[in-house]
Amino acid sequence: MTDITDKAAGPVTKEELGRATWTLLHTLAAQYPEKPTRQQKKDVKELMAILSRMYPCKECADHFKEVLRVNPVQAGNQHEFSQWLCHVHNVVNRSLGKLVFPCERVDARWGKLDCEQRACDLQGDENPWE
Template sequence: MAENPLQALFQTFTKISNTVQTHLSNLVPQPHPTSPITKAPSISISSSSQVTPSHNDSTQHLINKGKSSAPVTKEGLGRATWTFLHTLAAQYPDNPTRQQKKDVKELMSILSRMYPCKECADHFQEILRSNPVQAGSHAEFSQWLCHVHNTVNRSLNKVIFPCERVDARWGKLECEQRACDVLGSSTSFWK
């Protein structure tokens, strides 16, 4: 029986999410040992597609603004999603394989259908209809994503980001031995 495509997506998202969290934790000052801030459990998605708590997320307070017991807000989820997508675009190769192009287009399509905010998902579907994913290269995908993000920002009356600065803002992650490269050519890597 074929593997559930959502399971593979969740495994991929978990791996990328863990990498992003690791790098973000290096940028976020750690609480002083006497600080009243304690690490709140984060949420991770296991390979069985169940949501499980994880106690290694030092960025949880950024998403919940210090409220460890509060649910993620719509705005917090949006910021986290854009962080993930721009980080993915920054890692996207200059010469992607056919499979990588297909995967990134499929990811955008899945996000537009399964995003936890129905209003946001519906809006993203509209945006994708009028702005099909452009994923022929790193530059093309990064610029397309910036344009799409600005389309969303305009609808929310938010500041427009100058897309010519997207690489300066969302540069490649610094990883040893190319550990942050987007592979996408084989699902066996993520198992």
């Protein structure tokens, strides 16, 4: 049972939010298709633009907006998107004085989700929840 006074019971910190966001984005990139549809490419670019406008940390959102301006989204296929995201993550890490991640190891770190029968793969424009 968790004590209500535990740190985990409070609002997330900027650092926790950042880690969770990068986890989501890298996992999305790992699942991104080798041959994305035009809509998937558009969606990824829109997602990044929306994050740069609506991210709960205004300072972070403004910085991400500038990072995107200098490094436009590259999402022609899974490898390209994963490498682009790794590069962008490293740009942010450098600005925070953190170590950079070797992008040649991005697939080993953020590989495909372990799902049965490829159930985690993105499926074009189809909505699996309908």
